[in-house]
Amino acid sequence: MLSTDTDILSAAESWRRDGRAVALATVIETWGSAPRPVGSHLIVDDAGNFLGSVSGGCVEGAVITEAIEVIEAGAPRVLEFGVADETAWRAGLSCGGRIRVFVERVD
Amino acid sequence: MRADLLTELNAERAARRAAILVTxxxxxxQRLVKEAEIAVDPLGPVLGKHLASxxxxxxxxxxxxxxxxxxxxxxxxxxxGAVHISQAMAPMAAGLDLALSVIDPRTAFATPERFPGVELVAEWPDAVLGSRVPALDRYCALAALTHDPKIDDPALKAALAAGCFYVGALGSRKTHAARVARLTEAGFSPEQIGRIRAPIGLPIGAVSPAEIALAVLGEVVAALRRVPRPEAA
Known part of the structure; x- marks a missing residue:
């Protein structure tokens, strides 16, 4: 299913109504070449299902992992992703940009 | 985010009202500031600036x-116009997250078989805009594709009056010159009439209906992304 910015927040609401635990990730800052603009959303449920995007697919895996932790812990987090570095364990953006992503639980 | 805020935000979105979530x-x-509350909000000026852009x-x-x-x-x-170009445009518009309505009073054109899954209204534009089809506003793009002034003109007038961010009309330069004369006669200013994109679409040498649809949608996206939105009323 193709998801657009329009229906992601509606989906978050309906997921919650269905009793699923949901986290919302939002791109809050970008530097350089970033694939998704500030304000882009990704929603994740506790089973790892997700809708939307915060990058071109480069860091979604890491965001989903962190989002599941946020669902468990409750406190929001700010994640930062930069240029991919083969020596770094974290996911990176191969486009050379940097992004910051705010992850919060939908209570 | 609190679930009640999310519900409230989605309700504002469904009602086509702007809102800003402050986190x-x-x-x-977090708190949600609705469009109508921005003027009296402590962060009013900065919120207004972000809303405008x-x-x-x-x-x-x-x-x-x-x-x-x-x-x-x-x-x-x-x-x-429920024409060939509109048929090609429908799936592209869906992919671009543009909520599409197609209006054409000619029932031979406006058939569900030609427009599966599309909001299709086989009525005159001036009869349905503001009733069966929500009234035009500044977050609307209007493309007039029938070539028929009886059908296109009332919609173009409504679009100019509503301040639609994009107004385009199909037709040759000669057709458009006649259109300009009619709209001038109807009392529209040169500035208003100048907002109509004609010939319609980005100049990509489009020939087929799908190519023309692509050119029009490219122009709609350019208008949406490049031009600052008008200040909130």
């Missing part, structure tokens, strides 16, 4: 870092 990124504290972003206020998620109504595309 303190240090602790996640329709851009989300971080702001520093009293040593706190706040993220403003700016929600403007989903963009609608109203196409006058």
């Amino acid at each position: 303190d990124i240090a602790d996640g504290a 329709a851009k989300s972003g971080l702001v520093e206020v009293d040593g706190r870092t706040l993220f403003l998620t700016v929600h403007v109504p989903p963009v609608r595309l109203v196409v006058i």
